Amino acid sequence: MFAYEDGLLLTRPRLWVDVRRRQRRAFVSHAHADHMARHEMAFCTTETAHLYRTRLGPRPVREMRYGSAIELAGVRLTALPAGHCLGSAMLLAEQDGRSLLYTGDFKLGPSLTAAPAQPVKADWLVMESTFGRPEYRLPPRSEVVEQLLHTVHDALDAGRTPVVHAYALGKSQEVTKILTANGVPVLQHPHAWRISRVYEACGCELGSGAADVAEYHRAPLAGHAVVTLPRSMKNHRLPGLGPVVSIAVTGWAAAPGAAKRLGVDVALPLSDHADYTELIRLVELVEPQVVYCTHGPAGFVDRLRSLGHDARPLAPEPQGRLF
Numbered sequence: 001m002f003a004y005e006d007g008l009l010l011t012r013p014r015l016w017v018d019v020r021r022r023q024r025r026a027f028v029s030h031a032h033a034d035h036m037a038r039h040e041m042a043f044c045t046t047e048t049a050h051l052y053r054t055r056l057g058p059r060p061v062r063e064m065r066y067g068s069a070i071e072l073a074g075v076r077l078t079a080l081p082a083g084h085c086l087g088s089a090m091l092l093a094e095q096d097g098r099s100l101l102y103t104g105d106f107k108l109g110p111s112l113t114a115a116p117a118q119p120v121k122a123d124w125l126v127m128e129s130t131f132g133r134p135e136y137r138l139p140p141r142s143e144v145v146e147q148l149l150h151t152v153h154d155a156l157d158a159g160r161t162p163v164v165h166a167y168a169l170g171k172s173q174e175v176t177k178i179l180t181a182n183g184v185p186v187l188q189h190p191h192a193w194r195i196s197r198v199y200e201a202c203g204c205e206l207g208s209g210a211a212d213v214a215e216y217h218r219a220p221l222a223g224h225a226v227v228t229l230p231r232s233m234k235n236h237r238l239p240g241l242g243p244v245v246s247i248a249v250t251g252w253a254a255a256p257g258a259a260k261r262l263g264v265d266v267a268l269p270l271s272d273h274a275d276y277t278e279l280i281r282l283v284e285l286v287e288p289q290v291v292y293c294t295h296g297p298a299g300f301v302d303r304l305r306s307l308g309h310d311a312r313p314l315a316p317e318p319q320g321r322l323f
């Protein structure tokens with residue numbers, strides 16, 4: 001989220017790192033809980049608005065369309081696809097010939113359920129850097145998908161239920177679509193199912209009908225995979241599962257020992273965030289004068305500096321006047 005300081009509003013835009021604090025007006029980059037608050041007025045894409053209201057109830061929202069600028073007190077604001085989950089957006093803010101790009105959570109690689117990221121050149125870049133360590137260079141997605149399908153089919157052949165642990169918004173839908181596209185029907189945890197209804201209402205089909213994707217009820221079905229919440233969430237358990245093969249899908253699986261750490265049989269590095277390589281690639285694409293990094297390790301700022309960029313951590317306090 002990118003928030004404007006209240007009161008001085010828009011003549012003095014400032015950056016805030018506390019993306020969960022209620023603001024008078026705020027850009028909500030996407031509908032993950034760590035990027036939302038009950039703002040007096042939220043600016044976001046139509047898809048994020050739908051998800052935001054599903055999660056937080058009826059809220060005042062000004063909807064934005066990808067690539068279609070709005071004017072607000074002399075600042076031109078454009079939402080651009082971020083490739084992270086349905087509706088996820090970067091925000092391009094332009095005023096007096098100067099520009100700032102805020103990424104929110106993003107990914108440059110392909111997705112079946114999110115519009116591909118479209119970063120543009122900007123004078124200032126504010127970027128998330130979650131996987132800003134070299135060990136988080138993820139393998140090619142095609143390899144990870146192959147591993148996932150292999151694991152799921154092996155489980156089914158052995159008479160076990162493949163249970164994929166994934167966040168209810170974004171990863172659950174991506175995994176579901178990967179599986180159904182490869183002939184494996186899916187039963188979803190009720191939380192993921194509720195979010196999936198919004199995806200489908202927004203035109204993002206996760207399968208070719210009720211035979212492909214359904215809500216989990218009391219027991220697994222033969223030949224089906226189950227998608228549930230991450231094991232770290234207390235309500236991930238589903239009744240009646242019987243013998244399972246548990247699978248975590250997360251970028252954190254790129255680090256050694258991930259399966260044990262995550263408490264699953266198999267951990268696969270399928271991410272909806274940019275990996276280390278993509279983070280650096282983004283800076284090359286945007287060519288900013290200054291890069292502010294947030295949500296990531298301090299070492300990533302040092303790495304960007306070593307590559308010749310003016311990189312700074314985004315401080316917990318407002319950064320001062322930008323335009």
Ligand SMILES: [Zn+2]
Nearest residue numbers: 030032084105
């Ligand atoms: Zn996110």
